[in-house]
Amino acid sequence: MSYSKVFEELDKSQHDRALFDCGEKELNDFIHTQAAKHMQAGISRTLCCGFGVLPASVPLPNQKYPICSFYTIAPSSISRDTLPQSMAKKLPRYPIPVFLLAQLAVHKVFHGSGLGKVSLIKALEYLWEINAHMRAYAIVVDCLTEQAESFYAKYGFEILCEINGRVRMFISMKTVGLLFV
Numbered sequence: 001m002s003y004s005k006v007f008e009e010l011d012k013s014q015h016d017r018a019l020f021d022c023g024e025k026e027l028n029d030f031i032h033t034q035a036a037k038h039m040q041a042g043i044s045r046t047l048c049c050g051f052g053v054l055p056a057s058v059p060l061p062n063q064k065y066p067i068c069s070f071y072t073i074a075p076s077s078i079s080r081d082t083l084p085q086s087m088a089k090k091l092p093r094y095p096i097p098v099f100l101l102a103q104l105a106v107h108k109v110f111h112g113s114g115l116g117k118v119s120l121i122k123a124l125e126y127l128w129e130i131n132a133h134m135r136a137y138a139i140v141v142d143c144l145t146e147q148a149e150s151f152y153a154k155y156g157f158e159i160l161c162e163i164n165g166r167v168r169m170f171i172s173m174k175t176v177g178l179l180f181v
Contacts, residue, residue, distance in 0.1 A: 007122050012036050016064035022105040024144060030103055031070055043074065069106045069115050071123045076100035078140060078170075082161045087172075091137070098170070099127045101141040120155060121179075124171075128180045131173050138170040 010017075020031045059065050077095035080088045101123055106115045127139055142163060143149040149159075149167050157169040 027105040069119045072103040142166045
């Protein structure tokens, strides 16, 4: 199975969500049962505050494309008290706007292929474009596993705090901007 080079909005009529398996039950359940509902409810979607899929380049016998990778983004906010003191002292006392990279997953067939890096870069690039119109201070991600934490740390994310038993990491939009300017 090969993958397309273009991320596009999830479409139930074109993308086979049932076959997606990244090895993490929570992420699999999300793509199988919740992603389309969240899009319909306006909670998340690709290329307009939301959910992205990278379909395979060849359809299945049911004429749908398997999903090789996906990411979900949404607006959010954090308390300045969770930021390192050197950053927090420069910010207002009300909630700080951020983008939440809520999910990012790669089908286990593609683990180790670099598709996770490609997916992360696409998500960061899209959020950088949005930031030109709707400002956010940083991008945050809640890591499901230590492996996820290592992945994000490799690309410049720093530990922010622990929330709901998960490590929350962030990368400032200033840092993201250095990648795309």
